[in-house]
Amino acid sequence: MEYLLNLKKAVKILRKNRDKKILVCTHIDTDGINSRIILENVLERLNIEAEFLFLRQIDYGTIDTIPFDNDLIIFADLGSGQIDLINEKLKETSKKPKIIILDHHIVSNEKIPENIINVNPHNDGIDGGKEICGAGVCYLFAKICDPRFTDLAKYAVLGAVGDVQSLEGNLIGLNRDVILRDAVKAGDISVSPDLQFYGKHTRPLFTSIKYFTDVRTDLTDNDSRIINFINNVNRKHGTDIIPKDYLCDLTFDQKKIMGSEFLHKCSRYIPPDWRIHLPKVIFGESYELTNEEFKSNLKNLEEFSTCINGCSRYDEYEVPLEVLKGDRDKNYSKMLKMLKKHKRNLAGSMNFLRNDVEIVQKENFQYFKVDKNAIKGNIVGIVAGMSYSLEKVDWKKPIFAVSEMDDGYKVSARCPKLLSFAEDINLATAINYASKKVGGSGGGHKFACGAYIPEIGDFVKYLEEKL
Numbered sequence: 001m002e003y004l005l006n007l008k009k010a011v012k013i014l015r016k017n018r019d020k021k022i023l024v025c026t027h028i029d030t031d032g033i034n035s036r037i038i039l040e041n042v043l044e045r046l047n048i049e050a051e052f053l054f055l056r057q058i059d060y061g062t063i064d065t066i067p068f069d070n071d072l073i074i075f076a077d078l079g080s081g082q083i084d085l086i087n088e089k090l091k092e093t094s095k096k097p098k099i100i101i102l103d104h105h106i107v108s109n110e111k112i113p114e115n116i117i118n119v120n121p122h123n124d125g126i127d128g129g130k131e132i133c134g135a136g137v138c139y140l141f142a143k144i145c146d147p148r149f150t151d152l153a154k155y156a157v158l159g160a161v162g163d164v165q166s167l168e169g170n171l172i173g174l175n176r177d178v179i180l181r182d183a184v185k186a187g188d189i190s191v192s193p194d195l196q197f198y199g200k201h202t203r204p205l206f207t208s209i210k211y212f213t214d215v216r217t218d219l220t221d222n223d224s225r226i227i228n229f230i231n232n233v234n235r236k237h238g239t240d241i242i243p244k245d246y247l248c249d250l251t252f253d254q255k256k257i258m259g260s261e262f263l264h265k266c267s268r269y270i271p272p273d274w275r276i277h278l279p280k281v282i283f284g285e286s287y288e289l290t291n292e293e294f295k296s297n298l299k300n301l302e303e304f305s306t307c308i309n310g311c312s313r314y315d316e317y318e319v320p321l322e323v324l325k326g327d328r329d330k331n332y333s334k335m336l337k338m339l340k341k342h343k344r345n346l347a348g349s350m351n352f353l354r355n356d357v358e359i360v361q362k363e364n365f366q367y368f369k370v371d372k373n374a375i376k377g378n379i380v381g382i383v384a385g386m387s388y389s390l391e392k393v394d395w396k397k398p399i400f401a402v403s404e405m406d407d408g409y410k411v412s413a414r415c416p417k418l419l420s421f422a423e424d425i426n427l428a429t430a431i432n433y434a435s436k437k438v439g440g441s442g443g444g445h446k447f448a449c450g451a452y453i454p455e456i457g458d459f460v461k462y463l464e465e466k467l
């Protein structure tokens with residue numbers, strides 16, 4: 001396994017440079033912030049000093065903001081896709097730092113220069129979209145530094161959940177066999193069979209059902225029908241599930257009953273050959289922190305990840321970092337405040353989308369375009385995903401959201417999970433192709449990705465070629 005060899009090489013290089021000038025650059029999403037906390041812990045425990053820097057992305061615009069006058073630079077949760085650019089920059093700097101990349105994004109294809117160590121499980125046929133995240137690679141790095149560091153595994157599980165790697169309901173591959181296992185063994189994370197409704201500890205069951213967007217049924221966006229549905233389930237099975245209860249209040253048997261009745265309902269609304277995929281979007285596992293309180297925003301990792309997004313999407317990275325380190329005081333209350341604002345912004349954007357935006361239908365996808373400030377670029381991807389709860393959005397097609405920025409456009413693409421299982425759609429390839437054609441760049445995962453483009457031009461036409 002090449003990535004294991006590279007991991008060992010990387011650890012050796014860290015030890016060799018332990019007294020030199022070290023910089024650690026990490027991405028700014030849930031996965032990136034968890035990568036950062038893992039590396040901070042590792043270096044601190046090994047008594048190695050370093051500077052830390054958050055990076056939104058590495059591109060021609062930002063590469064010059066990275067101080068290359070270090071002896072060692074570690075990139076985590078980014079870098080593998082930008083080896084060209086890093087190498088170019090290395091050529092023009094006098095001091096030639098060693099570079100370690102700990103990443104899971106698709107690797108740019110060219111030969112890797114000698115002073116760059118690219119640790120990326122992709123090289124060994126491991127799927128970086130599903131089997132390990134950036135924080136996961138950092139965790140493997142930590143474990144080679146010292147096999148006792150298994151208390152850091154929980155951060156890697158959070159990173160994986162934040163990157164939506166439990167796509168089919170459960171974590172798989174290295175995420176499951178190594179990282180989750182370590183976190184459970186360390187006593188930090190509990191795993192339990194559950195329903196794949198969002199908001200298990202933070203909202204009533206009927207709200208969770210309301211925003212289930214993988215299948216459009218008569219329950220979608222309809223409170224009274226949902227309450228009727230739950231009451232009918234109760235009558236049929238002799239249960240007493242209260243619609244206002246949270247999913248975490250339900251017993252295992254109640255969840256099982258609710259899940260199978262919901263599956264039965266959904267199966268009437270989908271093409272027969274999609275049915276085989278339906279259980280994967282309704283049943284799954286939930287991952288929870290054993291030390292957090294029941295019904296807290298931080299208990300369930302999906303909801304914890306939303307809290308981090310509520311800060312990082314608004315350029316606030318230190319707050320979630322401090323909360324991850326254990327602050328439940330000042331930074332935690334700031335996080336909750338920001339979460340509220342984030343949810344308000346999402347609700348406002350959804351209203352705007354519902355009332356004031358035209359969804360343009362193409363044969364195999366749909367898109368909408370919004371002006372600057374109508375829906376901000378930092379949340380347009382989340383809004384695109386939520387748009388499937390709206391009547392006018394076709395839930396059997398992917399959606400592209402185009403948001404005007406100061407210097408071009410941010411494009412976000414989303415597709416319901418069920419559709420992506422049934423139809424084998426790859427939005428990342430399409431968005432990558434189309435954005436390059438109009439002078440931008442983009443990529444990401446099969447059913448959730450994004451791009452920046454300087455102008456729209458024939459972008460939509462190029463998408464049509466690929467979809």
Ligand SMILES: [Mn+2]
Nearest residue numbers: 031077134163
């Ligand atoms: Mn990541």
